[in-house]
Amino acid sequence: MDALDNAIDVQNLTVGYGSKVLLQNLNFSVKNGEIFVILGGSGCGKSSLLKNLFGLYEPLSGDVLIEGQNITTAQGVERQKIMTSFGVMYQQGALFGSMNLLDNVTLFMEEYTHLTRDQMNLLARCKLDLVGLLPYETYMPSEISGGMQKRAAIARAMALDPKILFLDEPSAGLDPITSADLDSTILDLSKNLGFTFVIVSHELASIYSIADKVIMLDKDAKGIIAEGDPKTLRDTSKDPRVHQFFNRIMSKDAA
């Protein structure tokens, strides 16, 4: 396979903190324009893996290539360039509390583009409209609900129209209607604008409707226990852990 077909290549990645290894020797790749979902139970290292993918934490060993560029070894301007090629939505939103929603979205535009203030505002309003927050542009993050903060964080992640978006549990805490709207926005962006999504999620309904490919992590195996299309995995996987997850079977029944 041509390397440039892949938005992200993960090679022999080991994720952990100090001497504590969470995930060992991971190998997978995310194709351009794909919606890639990372699954797994609580505490198996999904969020840590994500933070390794976008370069916030340094992996214990192994490499992560973003569009062919190695983010684990890149320094200075080269690293900054890789960093601006993707957007990140953190689990808690992580909006800047001292700025309203519009300013949160325009912040990165101010630093990286030559647009005027009016143009940036219009562009930011488009992003807020995509996540259904246009009427709240002048609100401070503390004045809106947790679910709205998450959506605003997605709008901020999209500010520079990056090709890759990392979303850490985007639909957790959202009502079913907003969550479905968000799914259709993600599908639109992926199918029409060619965005690549890497999403950590637990929401089965959302996973079935958007995911092109999923990988499932396991705490005890310290690695990937299943990989592929979610519906196929649900219907054909022989692995009891995968079967249990996709069919929402309680532990005591599975045993």
Place this chain on the structure above:
Amino acid sequence: MGISDANSTISQAPVAIWSQTDAMHAQVTLSGAVNVHSLGGVWTDIRQKQSLWLGQGSAQGHSLVFDASKVSSLDGSAFAFLIDIEEAQQKAGGQFDIQGLDPKYQPLLREFDPIDNLFPVAIAKPKTSFVVSLGMATQDLWDDARGLITFTGHLSADLVWSLRNIRQVRWGDFVNAAVEAGISALPIVGLVAFLIGVILSFQAAIGMEQFGAVTFVGPLAALGIVREMGPLITAILLAGRSSAAFAAEIGTMTVNSEVDALVTGGLSPIRFLVVPRVLAGILVAPILTLFADVVSIFSSMLTMQIYGVPFINFYNGMLAAVDVEDVLSGLVKATLFGVVVSAMGCLRGMQTGTGAAAVGISATRAVVSSIVMIVLVDGIFAYISYRTGF
């Protein structure tokens, strides 16, 4: 700006070119990768040309066509650009059309309809008159005073309760706060006290030397240190170190809803969070003050060596001027400062709003109000001791 510059040099030709066929017809040809980086400057340029063109003759019937057949890729900002141009056309009553757009982009073009929503009418902020802002400031002051009085009441009640149920006090928190506010503060209190002792006696000696009264500097400095400077510098350092720390700690707990969790669990946040810290303040303030007194007097003694006053003369002069009562008066005052400083820190912490900035504001407010309260208590104390001679 290295990154955006790098990107703008990649696309040499402008991604949008304006051409005008006649007075009523114009065309914009898009080409290449139209994105947030390549549009910088081009967007403004096209928009200006459009305004000029729309300004000529009657605005009605101006027809603008976008040719998107040479586009290799569009991103979200390209749509914002199209929307901006379309809105200007609509406002002027002209027509707007896009030709040759890849069908896959069609749904996104209509995603933002109606586009008027993206152009909110700026609402002018109503000006508040001086009378209104004065009234609001007075209201804020009144609310603050009421908050302080309520807090004092709650704190007094919980302190009395704690004395009667001494086993239920959170002694672990008390010890942590006392170590943090007390033992950890020794070096800085010692440093400042030493400096104050030197400055006080040195400045006094310069003046007194002219009258040959250098021997009186010792008693003077010692009395000033024990009654005023010792308690005051200790209290101000406590305000800067511990009051701010208490406010930030409790403020972060407030932001994280930890204080709410205590309340909904049926526990008094004042008994849980404030009482141990105030008790720690009561304990450490007089001890730190005593330490500051000793260091200051010692540094004063050292300084007077320069003027040829032997230790024993200094010591005897000091004993004649300073009573045990003076030391006690200073320590009682220090204890009051300790209560005020720790309580103000806790109060400001509990009044924290939401967000990271709120914690910073609370810490600042804690230091400022602690110092204001120190000055107030010092004034009241001075009046009482003048009246009673204590």
